Amino acid sequence: MFRTFLIACAMAPSALAAEASAPVTIVIHGGAGALEKGRYTPTEEEAYKATLSEALDAGYAVLEGGGSALDAVETAIILMEDSPLFNAGRGAVFTHEGKNELDASIMDGRTKAAGAAAGLTHVKNPIRLARAVMEKSPHVMMIGAGAEEFARRQGMDFVKPSYFRTELRWRQYKDALKKEKEAADEEKESDAPHDFKYGTVGAAALDAAGNLAAGTSTGGMTLKRYGRVGDAPIIGAGTFADNESCAVSATGWGEYFIRLTVARDICAQVEYGGKSIAAATTDVIHNRLQQSGGDGGVIVLAPDGSFVMDFNSAGMFRGVKQGDRKEVAIYRE
DSSP states (O other): OOOSSOBOOOOOSSHHHHHHHOOOEEEEEEEEESOOTTSSOHHHHHHHHHHHHHHHHHHHHHHHTTOOHHHHHHHHHHHHHHSTTSSSSTTOOOOTTSOOOEEEEEEETTTOOEEEEEEESSBSOHHHHHHHHHHHSSOSEEEHHHHHHHHHHTTOOBOOGGGGOOHHHHHHHHHHHHHHHHHHHTTSOOSHHHHTOOOOEEEEEEOTTSOEEEEEEEOOOTTOOTTOOOSTTSBTTTEEEOTTSOEEEEEEOHHHHHHTTHHHHHHHHHHHHOOOHHHHHIIIIIIIIHHHTOOEEEEEEOTTSOEEEEESSSEEEEEEEETTEEEEEEEOO
16 A cells, blocks of 8 residues: 555664665655545546656666766656646646746755746746756846846757646636636635645655755746745755755645745754654644645655655645655555
């Protein structure tokens, strides 16, 4: 049975031995949210699982070939950004004005270097730009037109805004607008922001050298306004990686993840509190986040290869590949 909590590996007797024996691993997610069983047809479920599986294989192939955790994270996320199934890259949700605005971040657990970009409208793969910000600029985050100018100078692939549109997302946008109008007519708060707040893809990886990395990419929240930015491009909220503790990518209601610095909090509890990643994740996701009114989930990967895929919502697209073990899932099972 697929499990949503800790999958633990035996602890080695010393930090050096743990690093040497830790299996290369990649963990991914494709967003958490209102994913009750029955929401998707069997055919749709298989399509999601097939893409998750493909992303796992692509990222793991990098690790198996001796590549870095950063390369594996970027590779897996690009594949999900290119898929119309997820709320990142092609298939991103629409803002209130009917546009697609994309955000992404990435972090290197070895050096603690990080890069992020937000409010993108033409960059095909935001995760590539986030990495370029990290490696080819003195900054951590760039936004909007400035970020896209930097992307042009880095030779990034640009696309027309229509590239990101899918008919499914457009219908969801129209439905959300209708709900909002109906609620306004009845002078009550619309439930559209809650129903459509989810999305995001992410990955965390551990390479053969014992280095961790994490990345996250998103189209944000349906009907978002005024240049709203969620947690995905914010280091410490939606993404964090540190070889001394863990690597995290988050998905859910971004405002709460920002307020609670969810990704960093999990790693801080591991680093300073001596907790396991399972205990730290449980505290943050099922106690602190839930008590604050937020929901969503995280993938967490430790230097010893143990990992967590946990959430307090109805479901989370997720998967892991480690040695001969490969699993993907959607619902709470």
